[in-house]
Amino acid sequence: MRMGADFVLLIVCDDRKGIVAAVANSIASQDCNIVESSQYGDEVTGRFFMRIAINCPADVTTESFEAAFLPVAAAFRLEWRIHDLRKKLRAMIMVSQGGHCLNDLLYRTATKRLPMEITSVVSNHQNWQRRAEHEGIPFHHLPVTPENKLEQEAKLLAMVEEQNVDLVILARYMQVLSDQLCRKLDGRVINIHHSFLPGFKGAKPYHRAYERGVKMVGATAHYVTPDLDEGPIITQDVSIVDHADTVDDLIAQGQETESRVLSRAVKLHLEHRVMLNGNRTIVFK
Structure with a gap:
Protein backbone atom coordinates (compact mmCIF):
# COMPACT_ATOMS: atom_id res chain seq x y z
CA MET A 1 0.00 0.00 0.00
CA ARG A 2 1.08 3.53 -0.65
CA MET A 3 1.75 5.60 2.44
CA GLY A 4 -1.14 7.50 3.94
CA ALA A 5 -4.07 5.37 2.79
CA ASP A 6 -6.72 4.87 5.46
CA PHE A 7 -9.58 3.35 3.46
CA VAL A 8 -10.03 1.37 0.26
CA LEU A 9 -13.24 1.89 -1.72
CA LEU A 10 -14.28 -0.92 -4.10
CA ILE A 11 -16.94 -0.29 -6.74
CA VAL A 12 -18.70 -2.48 -9.31
CA CYS A 13 -21.48 -1.29 -11.59
CA ASP A 14 -22.71 -1.10 -15.15
CA ASP A 15 -20.31 1.06 -17.13
CA ARG A 16 -21.53 4.56 -18.00
CA LYS A 17 -20.24 8.12 -18.24
CA GLY A 18 -19.67 10.21 -15.15
CA ILE A 19 -18.89 7.51 -12.59
CA VAL A 20 -15.29 8.50 -11.91
CA ALA A 21 -16.11 12.21 -11.65
CA ALA A 22 -19.03 11.64 -9.28
CA VAL A 23 -17.02 9.31 -7.05
CA ALA A 24 -14.05 11.70 -6.93
CA ASN A 25 -16.29 14.66 -6.08
CA SER A 26 -17.94 12.74 -3.25
CA ILE A 27 -14.55 11.81 -1.81
CA ALA A 28 -13.31 15.40 -2.06
CA SER A 29 -16.49 16.74 -0.44
CA GLN A 30 -15.56 14.78 2.70
CA ASP A 31 -12.12 16.42 2.75
CA CYS A 32 -10.54 13.09 1.78
CA ASN A 33 -7.70 12.65 -0.69
CA ILE A 34 -7.25 9.94 -3.34
CA VAL A 35 -3.74 8.46 -3.05
CA GLU A 36 -4.20 5.54 -5.46
CA SER A 37 -6.83 4.79 -8.11
CA SER A 38 -7.34 1.93 -10.57
CA GLN A 39 -10.24 1.13 -12.85
CA TYR A 40 -11.26 -1.34 -15.52
CA GLY A 41 -14.18 -1.53 -17.92
CA ASP A 42 -15.04 -5.00 -19.17
CA GLU A 43 -16.17 -4.64 -22.78
CA VAL A 44 -17.65 -8.15 -22.81
CA THR A 45 -19.92 -7.78 -19.79
CA GLY A 46 -20.27 -3.99 -19.77
CA ARG A 47 -19.28 -3.94 -16.11
CA PHE A 48 -17.04 -1.29 -14.53
CA PHE A 49 -14.61 -2.03 -11.68
CA MET A 50 -12.83 0.55 -9.54
CA ARG A 51 -10.48 0.52 -6.56
CA ILE A 52 -9.58 3.74 -4.76
CA ALA A 53 -7.21 4.13 -1.80
CA ILE A 54 -8.13 7.17 0.29
CA ASN A 55 -6.51 9.29 2.98
CA CYS A 56 -9.09 10.84 5.32
CA PRO A 57 -9.18 13.22 8.29
CA ALA A 58 -9.24 11.61 11.72
CA ASP A 59 -12.93 12.33 12.25
CA VAL A 60 -14.01 10.42 9.12
CA THR A 61 -15.10 6.86 9.89
CA THR A 62 -16.31 4.12 7.58
CA GLU A 63 -19.83 4.81 8.87
CA SER A 64 -19.69 8.55 8.16
CA PHE A 65 -18.10 7.94 4.76
CA GLU A 66 -20.83 5.46 3.84
CA ALA A 67 -23.55 7.91 4.82
CA ALA A 68 -22.06 10.69 2.69
CA PHE A 69 -21.42 8.38 -0.25
CA LEU A 70 -24.94 6.93 -0.43
CA PRO A 71 -26.37 9.54 -2.88
CA VAL A 72 -23.69 8.75 -5.47
CA ALA A 73 -24.06 5.00 -4.90
CA ALA A 74 -27.82 5.24 -5.43
CA ALA A 75 -27.57 7.49 -8.50
CA PHE A 76 -25.21 5.10 -10.33
CA ARG A 77 -26.58 1.88 -8.78
CA LEU A 78 -23.17 0.96 -7.42
CA GLU A 79 -22.23 -2.27 -5.70
CA TRP A 80 -19.64 -0.96 -3.28
CA ARG A 81 -17.81 -1.44 -0.03
CA ILE A 82 -15.42 0.66 2.05
CA HIS A 83 -12.59 -1.11 3.90
CA ASP A 84 -10.64 0.32 6.83
CA LEU A 85 -6.95 -0.42 6.23
CA ARG A 86 -6.11 0.47 9.83
CA LYS A 87 -7.81 -2.76 10.92
CA LYS A 88 -5.81 -5.86 10.01
Whole structure:
Protein backbone atom coordinates (compact mmCIF):
# COMPACT_ATOMS: atom_id res chain seq x y z
CA MET A 1 0.00 0.00 0.00
CA ARG A 2 1.08 3.53 -0.65
CA MET A 3 1.75 5.60 2.44
CA GLY A 4 -1.14 7.50 3.94
CA ALA A 5 -4.07 5.37 2.79
CA ASP A 6 -6.72 4.87 5.46
CA PHE A 7 -9.58 3.35 3.46
CA VAL A 8 -10.03 1.37 0.26
CA LEU A 9 -13.24 1.89 -1.72
CA LEU A 10 -14.28 -0.92 -4.10
CA ILE A 11 -16.94 -0.29 -6.74
CA VAL A 12 -18.70 -2.48 -9.31
CA CYS A 13 -21.48 -1.29 -11.59
CA ASP A 14 -22.71 -1.10 -15.15
CA ASP A 15 -20.31 1.06 -17.13
CA ARG A 16 -21.53 4.56 -18.00
CA LYS A 17 -20.24 8.12 -18.24
CA GLY A 18 -19.67 10.21 -15.15
CA ILE A 19 -18.89 7.51 -12.59
CA VAL A 20 -15.29 8.50 -11.91
CA ALA A 21 -16.11 12.21 -11.65
CA ALA A 22 -19.03 11.64 -9.28
CA VAL A 23 -17.02 9.31 -7.05
CA ALA A 24 -14.05 11.70 -6.93
CA ASN A 25 -16.29 14.66 -6.08
CA SER A 26 -17.94 12.74 -3.25
CA ILE A 27 -14.55 11.81 -1.81
CA ALA A 28 -13.31 15.40 -2.06
CA SER A 29 -16.49 16.74 -0.44
CA GLN A 30 -15.56 14.78 2.70
CA ASP A 31 -12.12 16.42 2.75
CA CYS A 32 -10.54 13.09 1.78
CA ASN A 33 -7.70 12.65 -0.69
CA ILE A 34 -7.25 9.94 -3.34
CA VAL A 35 -3.74 8.46 -3.05
CA GLU A 36 -4.20 5.54 -5.46
CA SER A 37 -6.83 4.79 -8.11
CA SER A 38 -7.34 1.93 -10.57
CA GLN A 39 -10.24 1.13 -12.85
CA TYR A 40 -11.26 -1.34 -15.52
CA GLY A 41 -14.18 -1.53 -17.92
CA ASP A 42 -15.04 -5.00 -19.17
CA GLU A 43 -16.17 -4.64 -22.78
CA VAL A 44 -17.65 -8.15 -22.81
CA THR A 45 -19.92 -7.78 -19.79
CA GLY A 46 -20.27 -3.99 -19.77
CA ARG A 47 -19.28 -3.94 -16.11
CA PHE A 48 -17.04 -1.29 -14.53
CA PHE A 49 -14.61 -2.03 -11.68
CA MET A 50 -12.83 0.55 -9.54
CA ARG A 51 -10.48 0.52 -6.56
CA ILE A 52 -9.58 3.74 -4.76
CA ALA A 53 -7.21 4.13 -1.80
CA ILE A 54 -8.13 7.17 0.29
CA ASN A 55 -6.51 9.29 2.98
CA CYS A 56 -9.09 10.84 5.32
CA PRO A 57 -9.18 13.22 8.29
CA ALA A 58 -9.24 11.61 11.72
CA ASP A 59 -12.93 12.33 12.25
CA VAL A 60 -14.01 10.42 9.12
CA THR A 61 -15.10 6.86 9.89
CA THR A 62 -16.31 4.12 7.58
CA GLU A 63 -19.83 4.81 8.87
CA SER A 64 -19.69 8.55 8.16
CA PHE A 65 -18.10 7.94 4.76
CA GLU A 66 -20.83 5.46 3.84
CA ALA A 67 -23.55 7.91 4.82
CA ALA A 68 -22.06 10.69 2.69
CA PHE A 69 -21.42 8.38 -0.25
CA LEU A 70 -24.94 6.93 -0.43
CA PRO A 71 -26.37 9.54 -2.88
CA VAL A 72 -23.69 8.75 -5.47
CA ALA A 73 -24.06 5.00 -4.90
CA ALA A 74 -27.82 5.24 -5.43
CA ALA A 75 -27.57 7.49 -8.50
CA PHE A 76 -25.21 5.10 -10.33
CA ARG A 77 -26.58 1.88 -8.78
CA LEU A 78 -23.17 0.96 -7.42
CA GLU A 79 -22.23 -2.27 -5.70
CA TRP A 80 -19.64 -0.96 -3.28
CA ARG A 81 -17.81 -1.44 -0.03
CA ILE A 82 -15.42 0.66 2.05
CA HIS A 83 -12.59 -1.11 3.90
CA ASP A 84 -10.64 0.32 6.83
CA LEU A 85 -6.95 -0.42 6.23
CA ARG A 86 -6.11 0.47 9.83
CA LYS A 87 -7.81 -2.76 10.92
CA LYS A 88 -5.81 -5.86 10.01
CA LEU A 89 -7.74 -8.79 8.59
CA ARG A 90 -7.80 -11.88 10.77
CA ALA A 91 -6.53 -15.03 9.06
CA MET A 92 -6.59 -18.73 9.89
CA ILE A 93 -3.90 -20.87 8.26
CA MET A 94 -4.60 -24.53 7.48
CA VAL A 95 -1.77 -26.94 6.71
CA SER A 96 -1.10 -30.68 6.44
CA GLN A 97 2.42 -32.13 6.41
CA GLY A 98 4.25 -29.81 4.01
CA GLY A 99 5.28 -26.67 5.91
CA HIS A 100 7.02 -24.53 3.29
CA CYS A 101 4.05 -22.24 2.67
CA LEU A 102 3.22 -22.03 6.39
CA ASN A 103 6.78 -21.01 7.26
CA ASP A 104 6.79 -18.36 4.55
CA LEU A 105 3.49 -16.88 5.73
CA LEU A 106 4.65 -16.83 9.37
CA TYR A 107 7.88 -15.06 8.42
CA ARG A 108 6.20 -12.48 6.20
CA THR A 109 3.62 -11.75 8.88
CA ALA A 110 6.25 -11.42 11.62
CA THR A 111 8.24 -8.99 9.44
CA LYS A 112 5.07 -7.00 8.67
CA ARG A 113 5.19 -7.76 4.95
CA LEU A 114 1.72 -9.24 5.24
CA PRO A 115 -0.69 -6.94 7.12
CA MET A 116 -2.74 -9.59 8.87
CA GLU A 117 -3.31 -11.10 12.29
CA ILE A 118 -3.00 -14.89 12.38
CA THR A 119 -5.67 -16.20 14.75
CA SER A 120 -4.62 -19.86 14.64
CA VAL A 121 -2.99 -22.68 12.70
CA VAL A 122 -5.23 -25.67 12.01
CA SER A 123 -3.97 -29.03 10.78
CA ASN A 124 -5.00 -32.62 10.28
CA HIS A 125 -1.48 -33.58 11.45
CA GLN A 126 0.69 -32.44 14.36
CA ASN A 127 3.94 -31.83 12.43
CA TRP A 128 3.82 -28.05 12.79
CA GLN A 129 2.39 -27.64 16.29
CA ARG A 130 5.73 -26.60 17.84
CA ARG A 131 6.42 -24.21 14.96
CA ALA A 132 3.10 -22.43 15.43
CA GLU A 133 3.38 -22.30 19.21
CA HIS A 134 6.93 -20.93 18.91
CA GLU A 135 5.34 -17.92 17.18
CA GLY A 136 2.75 -17.66 19.98
CA ILE A 137 -0.05 -18.78 17.65
CA PRO A 138 -2.71 -21.25 18.87
CA PHE A 139 -2.54 -24.63 17.14
CA HIS A 140 -5.58 -26.86 16.62
CA HIS A 141 -5.28 -30.51 15.61
CA LEU A 142 -8.30 -31.72 13.64
CA PRO A 143 -7.54 -35.19 12.23
CA VAL A 144 -9.85 -36.03 9.33
CA THR A 145 -11.21 -39.42 8.32
CA PRO A 146 -14.08 -40.28 5.96
CA GLU A 147 -16.19 -41.05 9.04
CA ASN A 148 -15.58 -37.77 10.93
CA LYS A 149 -15.11 -35.30 8.05
CA LEU A 150 -18.43 -33.48 8.50
CA GLU A 151 -18.02 -33.38 12.28
CA GLN A 152 -14.52 -31.86 11.95
CA GLU A 153 -15.75 -29.33 9.40
CA ALA A 154 -18.45 -28.25 11.86
CA LYS A 155 -15.73 -27.68 14.47
CA LEU A 156 -13.69 -25.76 11.91
CA LEU A 157 -16.61 -23.51 11.03
CA ALA A 158 -17.25 -22.87 14.71
CA MET A 159 -13.61 -21.80 15.15
CA VAL A 160 -13.87 -19.48 12.16
CA GLU A 161 -16.85 -17.78 13.78
CA GLU A 162 -15.40 -17.73 17.32
CA GLN A 163 -12.10 -16.24 16.11
CA ASN A 164 -13.83 -13.70 13.81
CA VAL A 165 -11.79 -15.00 10.88
CA ASP A 166 -11.87 -12.89 7.73
CA LEU A 167 -9.69 -15.16 5.59
CA VAL A 168 -8.85 -18.87 5.58
CA ILE A 169 -5.53 -19.73 3.92
CA LEU A 170 -5.01 -23.30 2.72
CA ALA A 171 -1.22 -23.47 2.92
CA ARG A 172 -0.89 -26.96 1.38
CA TYR A 173 -3.84 -28.33 3.32
CA MET A 174 -4.40 -31.68 1.65
CA GLN A 175 -8.07 -32.21 2.45
CA VAL A 176 -10.89 -31.33 0.07
CA LEU A 177 -13.42 -29.03 1.70
CA SER A 178 -17.06 -30.06 1.36
CA ASP A 179 -19.36 -28.18 -1.00
CA GLN A 180 -21.35 -26.95 2.00
CA LEU A 181 -18.28 -25.47 3.71
CA CYS A 182 -17.07 -23.89 0.46
CA ARG A 183 -20.39 -22.12 0.04
CA LYS A 184 -20.46 -20.88 3.65
CA LEU A 185 -16.95 -19.43 3.27
CA ASP A 186 -17.40 -18.20 -0.30
CA GLY A 187 -14.78 -15.58 -1.21
CA ARG A 188 -12.95 -16.08 2.09
CA VAL A 189 -10.74 -19.09 1.32
CA ILE A 190 -7.51 -18.96 -0.71
CA ASN A 191 -5.81 -22.16 -1.83
CA ILE A 192 -2.38 -22.79 -3.34
CA HIS A 193 -2.32 -25.46 -6.03
CA HIS A 194 0.99 -27.09 -6.89
CA SER A 195 0.46 -26.78 -10.63
CA PHE A 196 -0.08 -24.14 -13.28
CA LEU A 197 -3.84 -24.64 -13.56
CA PRO A 198 -5.67 -25.89 -15.51
CA GLY A 199 -2.84 -28.38 -16.15
CA PHE A 200 -1.91 -31.33 -13.93
CA LYS A 201 -4.81 -31.24 -11.50
CA GLY A 202 -5.18 -33.81 -8.76
CA ALA A 203 -2.53 -35.95 -7.07
CA LYS A 204 1.22 -36.07 -7.77
CA PRO A 205 1.36 -33.24 -10.34
CA TYR A 206 5.17 -33.04 -10.22
CA HIS A 207 5.49 -36.72 -11.06
CA ARG A 208 3.06 -36.29 -13.96
CA ALA A 209 4.87 -33.16 -15.10
CA TYR A 210 8.19 -35.01 -15.01
CA GLU A 211 6.75 -37.84 -17.06
CA ARG A 212 5.56 -35.33 -19.67
CA GLY A 213 8.98 -33.67 -19.81
CA VAL A 214 7.72 -30.19 -18.97
CA LYS A 215 10.14 -27.27 -19.20
CA MET A 216 8.58 -25.24 -16.41
CA VAL A 217 6.70 -25.96 -13.20
CA GLY A 218 4.18 -23.59 -11.72
CA ALA A 219 1.79 -22.77 -8.92
CA THR A 220 -1.67 -21.24 -8.84
CA ALA A 221 -3.38 -19.35 -6.02
CA HIS A 222 -7.15 -19.24 -6.31
CA TYR A 223 -10.33 -18.78 -4.33
CA VAL A 224 -11.94 -22.05 -3.26
CA THR A 225 -15.31 -23.05 -4.70
CA PRO A 226 -17.29 -26.30 -4.62
CA ASP A 227 -15.76 -27.14 -8.03
CA LEU A 228 -12.38 -28.67 -7.16
CA ASP A 229 -9.45 -26.54 -8.37
CA GLU A 230 -11.81 -24.47 -10.55
CA GLY A 231 -12.11 -21.32 -8.39
CA PRO A 232 -11.25 -17.83 -9.66
CA ILE A 233 -7.48 -17.51 -10.12
CA ILE A 234 -5.74 -14.70 -8.21
CA THR A 235 -2.16 -15.14 -9.37
CA GLN A 236 0.22 -17.68 -10.91
CA ASP A 237 3.94 -18.10 -11.51
CA VAL A 238 6.41 -20.59 -12.97
CA SER A 239 10.05 -21.60 -12.68
CA ILE A 240 12.20 -23.06 -15.46
CA VAL A 241 13.33 -26.71 -15.40
CA ASP A 242 15.09 -28.91 -17.95
CA HIS A 243 15.65 -32.53 -18.91
CA ALA A 244 18.36 -33.06 -16.27
CA ASP A 245 16.09 -32.20 -13.34
CA THR A 246 14.74 -35.08 -11.29
CA VAL A 247 11.30 -35.32 -9.71
CA ASP A 248 12.88 -34.13 -6.44
CA ASP A 249 14.32 -31.11 -8.26
CA LEU A 250 10.89 -30.29 -9.64
CA ILE A 251 9.32 -30.61 -6.20
CA ALA A 252 11.96 -28.35 -4.61
CA GLN A 253 11.51 -25.64 -7.25
CA GLY A 254 7.77 -26.06 -7.12
CA GLN A 255 7.65 -25.56 -3.37
CA GLU A 256 9.58 -22.30 -3.67
CA THR A 257 7.14 -21.15 -6.33
CA GLU A 258 4.14 -22.21 -4.25
CA SER A 259 5.33 -20.16 -1.26
CA ARG A 260 5.93 -17.10 -3.41
CA VAL A 261 2.62 -17.31 -5.24
CA LEU A 262 0.54 -17.92 -2.11
CA SER A 263 2.05 -14.99 -0.21
CA ARG A 264 1.50 -12.73 -3.23
CA ALA A 265 -2.15 -13.76 -3.47
CA VAL A 266 -2.70 -13.25 0.27
CA LYS A 267 -1.15 -9.78 0.10
CA LEU A 268 -3.37 -8.82 -2.83
CA HIS A 269 -6.42 -9.97 -0.88
CA LEU A 270 -5.37 -8.20 2.31
CA GLU A 271 -4.97 -4.93 0.39
CA HIS A 272 -8.37 -5.42 -1.28
CA ARG A 273 -6.87 -5.53 -4.77
CA VAL A 274 -8.88 -8.52 -6.01
CA MET A 275 -12.40 -8.18 -7.39
CA LEU A 276 -14.52 -11.03 -8.73
CA ASN A 277 -15.81 -10.85 -12.29
CA GLY A 278 -17.82 -14.05 -12.70
CA ASN A 279 -15.31 -16.90 -12.57
CA ARG A 280 -12.49 -14.49 -13.36
CA THR A 281 -10.75 -11.91 -11.19
CA ILE A 282 -9.81 -8.28 -11.67
CA VAL A 283 -6.47 -7.77 -9.89
CA PHE A 284 -5.35 -4.18 -9.34
CA LYS A 285 -1.59 -4.08 -8.63
